[in-house]
Amino acid sequence: MQIDFATAGRIIFGAGKMNELAQIANGMGEKAFLVRSKSQPAAQKVPDLLKSVGIGCVDHIVQGEPSTPSIRAAVEKARSEKCDFVIGMGGGSVIDTGKAVAAMLSNNGDLMDYLEVVGLGHKLEQPSKPYIAIPTTAGTGSEVTRNAVIAVPEKSVKVSMRSPYMLPEVALVDPELTYSVPQTVTASTGMDAFVQVIEPYVCNAANPMVDMFCRDAIPQAAQYLPAVYQDGANQKARDAMAWVSLMGGLSLANAKLGAAHGFAGPIGGMFPAAHGAICAAVIAGVMQVNIRALQEREPQSPSLQRYAEIARWITGDDQAAPEDGAEWMSSLCRQLQIPSLGRLGIQPSDFELIVEKSQHSSSMKGNPLVLTKTELIRILELSL
């Protein structure tokens, strides 16, 4: 048993907790840099909340997924405004932008110095400026992870900036902020969260700390994701999915992922599809192919037993076989009207390149076993 666990300095969770923002931020500095999306109405009260404790606020709106140009612009603004700390309020894109800005506020040089793969991959020398991450979707769990996924347009890839210093100082998870998320976003972000508690549980780096989070969250996701999709006003279901999202972040940050995320990175770099939508489109196929491969090549693998556990939890049937879990997940995706890979614009002629790019991604390395090229293509076929 080997565990190396780290998370946000403080995790605050609860409906209405957003109202404590001023008290939470108090002491972090005189001027905040607020990163948010345009469509986030609750963010508009942030400057007033901060004003009540004498903290100034520079408002910065970001659009789309984080990219090197968008982050550079944000960093330049935050540096020139001499902001002391960062607040990020939005979906995973906004939370990740905030992480990168908080890191670049206390570290010199250009963003590319620190990016993996296409950049220099330097370590951050200094701890980030304090960062309060406030997710408004449920979600990526990015409020408790130590990386930001950043698109590099000139290379057509998404890569990570990664450091223990990028763990937010505070993860402020207020489920109320998700109550107004529209149905399609509820579905894709909810599936992202769901996949993020499944893959770490069956991955080849599973550990008892992360197991607790996954065991708690998987049955809740199975119960409440269909519920919240049917009725976005179901607050109990909203709260539960915010919890699942947080557990997903804790899990992926402290174990590994698997083939679904292994595909999602490269596909996200090649096609204009949301991360959650891609994970959702492939997860049933990943489960089916993984289970088959484990049965054939590693029938004693604990991951296979875990697929059986998952199947029993999500189907509610004590006699469920691993495959029943994959089938249930496929049916959930239909129910949630998750677009297939085909609907996301991917064609069979793209498979070869997708597999080539995905095969050695860091997430793929967490998959319960190494899949052959044929098996990887099979997943894409099943997800088309």
Added chain:
Amino acid sequence: MQIDFATAGRIIFGAGKMNELAQIANGMGEKAFLVRSKSQPAAQKVPDLLKSVGIGCVDHIVQGEPSTPSIRAAVEKARSEKCDFVIGMGGGSVIDTGKAVAAMLSNNGDLMDYLEVVGLGHKLEQPSKPYIAIPTTAGTGSEVTRNAVIAVPEKSVKVSMRSPYMLPEVALVDPELTYSVPQTVTASTGMDAFVQVIEPYVCNAANPMVDMFCRDAIPQAAQYLPAVYQDGANQKARDAMAWVSLMGGLSLANAKLGAAHGFAGPIGGMFPAAHGAICAAVIAGVMQVNIRALQEREPQSPSLQRYAEIARWITGDDQAAPEDGAEWMSSLCRQLQIPSLGRLGIQPSDFELIVEKSQHSSSMKGNPLVLTKTELIRILELSL
């Protein structure tokens, strides 16, 4: 649901992880202040480990439980040696000493400025110096809590120094360090850990984060504490109890405790008995009296259902009633030869004063319901 969770910056768990100390400490500074107990042989290799990465080490041996004089002496030495960070290796007493030293290395003034109740209770202004906490018992879980319990001899009390800044930078939990713990210490520290996953689970501030830790740890404690008591060489049982201890620290730091700890503080200040021994002596009585009181006055309390869950987990009987859990715990204490309060030197004539001092302790405030004076005395009688 309200959660405000914080823990050590990094939690490393695993047999043999102690060997990675140099790598873990690398970057924390040029000179370490090592706090340890005399009887800790594994600590003797710390200076050599550190030397391999060019880090110097000032060795400091502490005896007995932390007190204002012992901590002042340690702080003076660490300050005059200009140590950059602290390593604490030992039981709860040593870990707590290290916390206080790490805090006082970066904060000015005297210890009394920061002590609760009998001191000025000032907030720490600066984050502690980096602190690596390495427990050698299983145990207090103090490696992931934010307070140090310190005796103030001139006042005959134990009080806390408490701050979010006192959470260690690294909790390094290597179960191998507990393999040689003698049987009586295994029993009392193991009971301490066990009580620390029971009280937070039934307390009035239970929350889903802590629930996960308790649900995971309670059945393991019930299985492995008797096993490790019978056979100290049972490594699987040792590893499990190290895990339970860590879960106990995470739980008590992020929820509350109850009457057992409510008694343990004041009794520990009045009598020369180890914290774990006192918790062990009273826990069965606390469970019995709490269950009776809940049945009489708050039969709908979720804490009562949780006592029933605990009873089912620890007895292994799906039909167990809450009282069966208390009875099982009483039988475990006999099996582990836990000394009664009488054996610890306490007499019925002491009860009045103990209850008076315990009634308003911070741990008592977490008890599932407010107990009457008669009920508190009843617990002491049952534990005599």
